[in-house]
Amino acid sequence: DGGITQSPKYLFRKEGQNVTLSCEQNLNHDAMYWYRQDPGQGLRLIYYSQIVNDFQKGDIAEGYSVSREKKESFPLTVTSAQKNPTAFYLCASSIDGGGLLKTQYFGPGTRLLVL
């Protein structure tokens, strides 16, 4: 089945620790995205990538880093600089071909909790 997988489903972070969230897609989509979801806040864009080895900051990139070494994979690292990392993290992907193809499809999410 084609789709987006995120792992782990739950992740615990200790103070000062960096943690990495995995996102993989087999939809052959060019573009991938990371969003953060907090209760009552909707989704906010962290980073996005249109093509391998290139990515752009979203609205709340501070304290996060990403890489895009493969088309299928877009891991997100939550660094120790992110002081309030507890949230639900959603990965999405879309075809990158201009405006008509902006429909984004989402993975199941990873819930990050701080110990």
Added chain:
Amino acid sequence: AQSVTQPDIHITVSEGASLELRCNYSYGATPYLFWYVQSPGQGLQLLLKYFSGDTLVQGIKGFEAEFKRSQSSFNLRKPSVHWSDAAEYFCAVGAHSGGGADGLTFGKGTHLIIQP
């Protein structure tokens, strides 16, 4: 910058009754508009989308939405709700940028409660 407002944080509807969830957007040109649904602890599922053309769009699970440019609205409707429709609903807008991908702007969501 674009923005999305979902005025209703919570809505309670009786099973079998009709539903309308409101969405207003702010954007300088014709936007791309989306409705997504999220069950607790899950990712977002696309219900429907509007890019251009017919302003009444049909989606999955019996949902429809109407784009009204004059009101900057994209309200979601369903004629008869089922208990399984209880979830969080998000409206989102995407920009008609020159090309390439960029993120969507989401509303804060409407929590739908279904009464038996």
